[in-house]
Amino acid sequence: MRQYFRDVWxxxxxxxxxxxxxxxxxxxxxxxKQYPHERFQLPPGTRQQLFMNADDCIGxxxxxxxxxxxxxxxxxxxxxxxxDLGKASTGNPIRQHVVRFDIDMFKCCYCDDCTTVCPTExxxxxxxFEASVYERSNGIYHFSKYEPALAMKMLAEQAxxxxxxxxxxxxxxxxxxxxxxxAAAPAPH
Amino acid sequence: xxxxxxxxxxxxxQRYYFEGExxxxxxxxxxxxxxxxxxxxxxxxxSGNFPGDDMIVNMxxxxxxxxxxxxxxxxxxxEIVKKVTPHIGYLHRNFExxxxxxxxxxxxxxxxxxxxxxxxxMNHGYCLAVEKLLGIKELPKKVEYIRVICAEFxxxxxxxxxxxxxxxxxxxxxxxxxxxxxRERILDLFEWISGARLLYNYIWIGGLSRDMPxxxxxQATEFLDELERNMKEFxxxxxxxxIFIKRAAEVGVLPPEVAINCGATGPVLRGSxxxxxxxxxxxxxxxxxxxxxxxxxxxxxxxxxxxxxxxxVRIREIEEAIKILRQALPQCPEQGDVKEAIPRxxxxxxxxxxxxxxxxxxxxxxxxxxxxxSDIPDRVRxxxxxxxxxxxxxxxxxxxxxxxxxxxxxxxxxxLGEVDR
Amino acid sequence: xxxxxxxxxxxxxFGDKILEFAKDAINPVAKVAPDAVHDVCKxxxxxxELYFDMCHNLSGYDLGAGKNLAVIYHLFSFKxxxxxxxxxxxxxxxxxxxxxxxLWRTAEWHEREVFDLYGIRFDGNPDLRRILCPDDWxxxxxRKDYVxxxxxxxxxxxxxxxxxxxxxxxxxxxxxxxxxxxxxxxxVVNGNGKAAEKSNQ
Numbered sequence: 001m002r003q004y005f006r007d008v009w010x011x012x013x014x015x016x017x018x019x020x021x022x023x024x025x026x027x028x029x030x031x032x033k034q035y036p037h038e039r040f041q042l043p044p045g046t047r048q049q050l051f052m053n054a055d056d057c058i059g060x061x062x063x064x065x066x067x068x069x070x071x072x073x074x075x076x077x078x079x080x081x082x083x084d085l086g087k088a089s090t091g092n093p094i095r096q097h098v099v100r101f102d103i104d105m106f107k108c109c110y111c112d113d114c115t116t117v118c119p120t121e122x123x124x125x126x127x128x129f130e131a132s133v134y135e136r137s138n139g140i141y142h143f144s145k146y147e148p149a150l151a152m153k154m155l156a157e158q159a160x161x162x163x164x165x166x167x168x169x170x171x172x173x174x175x176x177x178x179x180x181x182x183a184a185a186p187a188p189h
Numbered sequence: 190x191x192x193x194x195x196x197x198x199x200x201x202x203q204r205y206y207f208e209g210e211x212x213x214x215x216x217x218x219x220x221x222x223x224x225x226x227x228x229x230x231x232x233x234x235x236s237g238n239f240p241g242d243d244m245i246v247n248m249x250x251x252x253x254x255x256x257x258x259x260x261x262x263x264x265x266x267x268e269i270v271k272k273v274t275p276h277i278g279y280l281h282r283n284f285e286x287x288x289x290x291x292x293x294x295x296x297x298x299x300x301x302x303x304x305x306x307x308x309x310x311m312n313h314g315y316c317l318a319v320e321k322l323l324g325i326k327e328l329p330k331k332v333e334y335i336r337v338i339c340a341e342f343x344x345x346x347x348x349x350x351x352x353x354x355x356x357x358x359x360x361x362x363x364x365x366x367x368x369x370x371x372r373e374r375i376l377d378l379f380e381w382i383s384g385a386r387l388l389y390n391y392i393w394i395g396g397l398s399r400d401m402p403x404x405x406x407x408q409a410t411e412f413l414d415e416l417e418r419n420m421k422e423f424x425x426x427x428x429x430x431x432i433f434i435k436r437a438a439e440v441g442v443l444p445p446e447v448a449i450n451c452g453a454t455g456p457v458l459r460g461s462x463x464x465x466x467x468x469x470x471x472x473x474x475x476x477x478x479x480x481x482x483x484x485x486x487x488x489x490x491x492x493x494x495x496x497x498x499x500x501x502v503r504i505r506e507i508e509e510a511i512k513i514l515r516q517a518l519p520q521c522p523e524q525g526d527v528k529e530a531i532p533r534x535x536x537x538x539x540x541x542x543x544x545x546x547x548x549x550x551x552x553x554x555x556x557x558x559x560x561x562x563s564d565i566p567d568r569v570r571x572x573x574x575x576x577x578x579x580x581x582x583x584x585x586x587x588x589x590x591x592x593x594x595x596x597x598x599x600x601x602x603x604x605l606g607e608v609d610r
Numbered sequence: 611x612x613x614x615x616x617x618x619x620x621x622x623x624f625g626d627k628i629l630e631f632a633k634d635a636i637n638p639v640a641k642v643a644p645d646a647v648h649d650v651c652k653x654x655x656x657x658x659e660l661y662f663d664m665c666h667n668l669s670g671y672d673l674g675a676g677k678n679l680a681v682i683y684h685l686f687s688f689k690x691x692x693x694x695x696x697x698x699x700x701x702x703x704x705x706x707x708x709x710x711x712x713l714w715r716t717a718e719w720h721e722r723e724v725f726d727l728y729g730i731r732f733d734g735n736p737d738l739r740r741i742l743c744p745d746d747w748x749x750x751x752x753r754k755d756y757v758x759x760x761x762x763x764x765x766x767x768x769x770x771x772x773x774x775x776x777x778x779x780x781x782x783x784x785x786x787x788x789x790x791x792x793x794x795x796x797x798v799v800n801g802n803g804k805a806a807e808k809s810n811q
Contacts, residue, residue, distance in 0.1 A: 010431040018426040022363055031370050043377075045399065047384035068295040111298035111390040112398065125384070278742040283751055285727075321636060449663050449688060452716025465688065543636035544667060544684050544695070557669050557682070570669040572684075580719040609742060 047112050048129040050103050052143040056088040056122035059096035063114035063123055071107035072114060075100035077154045088120040099151035101143040105131065243271065246591075250279050254358055254595045257605030259579070261594070268590050273583045277576075280609040288569035293319055293535045294394055296569060301388040303554075303571060304607040306350055309343035309379075310549035312392035315569075317473055318545040318556035319394050322537055331525035332396055333475045338409070338517050339382070339391065341510040345416070346375040347550035348503045348510075351602040355500055356427050358599035359436055364427040371419050374412050381405060394535065397527040406518050413511055413518075420507060428504055437500060438491035441585045441597040445494065451581040454574050455552030456506065457601055460486040460499035468548045479516050481509045496600035503602075506550075538562060544572075551575055551602055571610055575603040613638035616660060616694050623653060639682065639695040647683075647698050648708035654685060654694065655713050662687045662694065665710065668720035670728040675755040679705055679728055702753075706731040727752040 033040065042048075059076035076096040079085050085094040115124050133139050144151065249260040258279035264272040284303065288296045300315045301308040313336055320328075353368030376386045382405055383391035383398065391398050427433055443453065448461040458465055466483040468476045484505030486498030539562030546555040552574025561567035578601045586597045611619075617631040617640050627646040632639050642650050654662045667684035682697040700707060709732040711718035721732040722741040729750035732738055740747060748759045758768050 007431065007435065011435075014429050014431045018430055021422050021426045031373075043381040043384075044402075045384050046380060066292075066295060068291055068298050109298050110385060110388070111301075112384060113295065113298070113390070116398065278744070281742045283727075283742075286752055289752075447715075450715045452664060452666070452714065463688070470691065541636070542639075542682075546666065553666075555667050555684070557667055557684070559671060568669075568671040570667070570671075572667040572669070576719065576723075577716050580716065584715075 042127045046127050047110050047125045049105060049126050049131055050108060050114070050141075051124060051126045052101055052103070053122040053124075054098065054101065054143050054145040056090070056120045057098045057101060058088055058092050058094045058120055059098040060119060062117045062119065066113045066117050068111060068113065069107050069109050071104040071109075073100065073102040073104075074098065075151075075155060077158045088122065090120045092120050097146065097154060098144055099146045099154055103141045103143065104139065105141055106136065106139045248591075248594065250276075255598055256354065256603055257608075259598070259603070259605055259608070261582070261598075263591065263594070265591065270586055270589050270591060270594060273586050273594070275579050275582055277579060277605070277608050280605045282610065284571065284610045285569055288566060290565065292564050293566060296566070297393060298388070298390045300571075301390060302606060303573065303610060304347075304549060304551065304575070304604050305387060306604055307343050307347040307550045308387065308389050309339045309392065310347075310547070311554065312389065313340050313474075314545070314547040314549060314554040315556050316392050316394050317547055318543060318558045319535070321545050322541060322543045322558050322560060323394070323532060323535060324537075325395050325530060325532065328395065328530050329525050329527065331401075331522045332527050332530065334517055334521040335382075335397055335401055335527070336392055337474055337476065337479075338514060338521065339379070339389075341513050341517070342375050342378065342409070344510045344550045345507050346372045348507050349375075351550070352423075352427075352500060352503050352507075355437075355496075355596075355599040355602070356433070358595045359433055361427055361430075361433065364423055367419065367423055367426070371416055374415075378405070378409055378412065381408075393531060395530040395532055400527050401521075403523075406521060409514070410518055413514060417511060420504075424504065428501065434490050434497060437497035437596060437600070438495050440589055440593040441496035441499075441600050442492045443494040443581070443585045447581070447584055448494065451584060452577040453552070453581060454577070455548065455550070456499055456502045457552060457578055457581075459484065460502045460600075461494035462486050462488065462498075466548060467546060467553060471546075473545075473547055479513045481512050484509060496596050499600045499602075534564075536560075536562065536564065542568075546572070549574065551604065551607070552578065571607075573607045573610060575605075575607040576610075579603055579608050611659060611690065611692055613692075613694055616654075616692070619657075619660070620650065620653070624650060637684070637693065637695050639697055642696045642698050644698045644700050644705075644707055647696070648710060648713075650696060651683070651685075651710045651713055654696075659690075660687065660694075661689045664688060665714035665717045665720070668710075668717050668724065670724040670730060670752070672728065672752065672754045673699070675753075676702070678702060679730055679753070681707060681724060681730060683710070700730055704731075705729075706733055708733050709735040711735050726750075729753070 059074065061074055061076075064070075064072040064074050075098075077099050079095050079097060085097070087093050110125075112125060115121075118124075131139070146154070244265045246263045246265055247260060248263055249255040250258040255261065260276040260279070262274040262276060263270050264274075282302075284299055287299055291299070297312055297315065300311040303311045349368040349372045353365040353372075356362075356364040356368075379389060379391075380386045382401055383389040385391075443457065443461050445461040445463050448458050448463065453461070462485050464483050464485050467473070469481075469483055484502050486493055486495075486502055488494070488498060490497060537560040539560065542557070542559040544555060544557045546553045548554075553572075554574060555572035557568070557570040557572065558566055559568040582597060582601065585601075586594055589597065614633055617628070617633065617638070620640060621628045621631075624642075624646060627643045627650070629641040629643060631641070654660050662685035664686045665683060666686045668681065669684075670679060670681045672679055678699040679702055680697055680699045682695060684693070684695050686693055698707060707730060709717070709721060711721055711732070712734070718735060718737065719741065721735050722738060724730055725732060725735075725738055726740045726742050727750060739745065743751065744762075747762070749756055751758075760767060
């Protein structure tokens with residue numbers, strides 16, 4: 001009985017202590033912010049949406065290879081020996097046309113691995129984070145500076161060239177055994 | 190003490206060998222006392238006719254107090270829980286299969302998503318394992334310091350979440366908001382140092398992803414002062430509240446020998462009165478340099494190993510983490526390259542394997558890594574503490590009321606991302 | 611006790627059931643004949659000098675397609691604070707091991723997980739069901755030669771790179787913060803090497 005009333009008293013007393021603590025908070029400035037109207041200052045180096053500066057990309061595929069979720073899609077066309085594509089701003093020579101550079105922002109896990117391997121620092125994370133879209137396809141960002149028609153044409157040309165080269169090689173390989181059967185045998189490995 | 194059901198709790202009367210002379214006598218035989226009526230119940234479940242007054246009730250997976258997608262199958266006798274069968278796997282991604290197709294360092298973003306409330310500790314545990322496998326022994330001093338600082342801040346943040354939601358489970362809403370306010374400050378600090386708020390990918394194998402910004406230490410120290418003040422307020426509001434103590438101090442009792450046999454680690458093990466912390470007893474990184482204590486459950490208001498003891502261990506661990514940070518922050522070197530020890534090629538002999546554990550906020554996280562000689566691992570296994578703790582939910586809740594189940598789940602503090610992996 | 615002493619003790623007790631002992635490994639591990647796993651574990655747990663009262667980790671792994679499966683047990687003793695590991699190899703088809711769930715309660719769920727992901731049966735485990743995958747899932751996901759099932763209850767299971775099939779983006783100038791160069795989708799001619807490689811596996 002005694003214990004019961006002691007518990008009741010202590011219950012009331014400790015609740016009063018807690019109410020004093022909460023009462024103090026009434027006079028403190030609020031810690032919340034009304035988000036769309038007030039905004040937080042994001043720190044430097046924050047990791048939000050990816051952006052690629054198409055002028056500096058050399059098409060090295062490093063970002064696509066390291067991406068843990070495979071959200072970067074690149075297609076390149078080798079430059080012809082007569083073409084000079086110049087240099088990236090860091091001095092790396094550009095030897096390929098980057099005809100396609102797509103990033104699926106819905107797949108991206110914002111891990112920042114791709115930007116650390118980029119040799120020309122053309123791929124970086126911006127501080128934009130509000131990018132909700134109504135269609136899933138609008139979340140796939142295309143960064144290449146080539147028009148799609150032109151890009152498709154270039155890729156088709158390259159594929160044709162490669163096919164022609166492969167055919168020539170096959171023809172040569174087919175022709176070779178007649179001349180030098182011993183030399184044409186591939187080294188076993 | 191809660192009323193026990195017909196099965197009773199067979200462990201209540203046994204003593205633990207740390208206190209007495211005798212040996213541990215627990216011999217768990219599930220076919221004997223534990224599941225006398227299991228076959229009966231399974232048959233009943235199939236046929237739809239339940240013996241006696243037993244009733245099977247599903248709790249979850251959409252129940253908000255299960256802290257995620259966890260389904261509990263309760264066998265009830267009236268309101269008394271006779272048996273709990275957790276069903277997990279609703280969040281299963283098979284992280285381990287993913288890891289077999291990725292390079293060693295590409296796995297780190299995936300480890301973030303195991304225990305998403307303590308991502309730094311997951312990164313740290315994984316990197317410790319891979320560094321041991323690759324034979325990297327010496328790391329730059331700055332790297333070690335920043336790792337420990339981040340891990341301890343993450344521990345504070347995770348425990349704030351744990352005690353806040355535990356209060357919410359009991360019915361106290363205000364402490365939850367206060368805990369979130371402080372946690373938000375820690376996330377701001379992490380955003381400044383790593384760029385992300387929740388999933389950091391900050392601790393890399395042999396180094397860190399980026400350097401500590403100047404002024405970070407000052408800001409962190411200022412925050413610690415504020416946190417100490419706030420924790421005093423928090424304790425006055427919640428931990429000292431007699432109603433809360435009475436509610437939590439007599440439910441979810443986990444005796445120490447059962448805790449060890451069930452593989453409990455972390456605050457759940459320490460709440461049962463066992464003074465064990467692998468930061469202290471099997472130290473890794475630079476933890477031996479710091480002075481801190483291991484808080485254990487005292488059983489002051491009820492039986493030892495109750496839900497309140499686990500809660501109180503977490504509160505005390507926040508204070509110990511503050512103590513470690515107070516020592517580590519001034520000592521952290523300003524100069525140094527955090528990327529100099531990152532290995533260029535990560536390759537080991539085929540068949541090399543190692544198992545390393547480290548202390549995450551929810552218990553010991555162990556990574557078993559195995560190499561096949563190439564760039565990608567042969568096997569990465571994550572021994573998750575939450576997975577084990579869900580499996581002992583049956584032990585601590587048999588005999589309690591349905592309303593106490595909420596407290597039991599809240600007191601073991603599970604994150605379903607780590608349970609299901 | 612050091613792992614070497616523990617291994618000597620085990621060899622003295624069990625003889626040729628202890629197949630080999632890798633003492634130079636990072637975690638010294640003894641390979642045990644599959645049928646002796648329970649006896650060895652019981653000895654490790656009950657012996658006063660060893661007293662491994664905690665099964666810290668129980669993990670399966672695959673030695674490669676067409677080879678054996680293996681299970682590794684990492685044991686720890688709170689009383690003596692030492693580690694030991696034992697492993698056992700079982701054949702790929704119909705492999706089974708005696709359970710240790712009656713010694714360590716924590717092993718029950720770990721064995722269920724190994725059964726779920728590798729298909730190794732544990733004789734005597736009181737509740738050997740799938741734990742992470744659904745009950746009616748087909749195949750053992752963590753085996754190296756696992757091929758994912760095509761349909762699960764009418765749901766297509768293998769992940770398909772389908773975003774290329776979207777009709778994009780009829781000219782929609784306000785679709786983001788960036789200035790986009792393309793107004794039309796570019797069809798895939800050759801994907802990047804990594805994606806193609808992974809989808810083949």
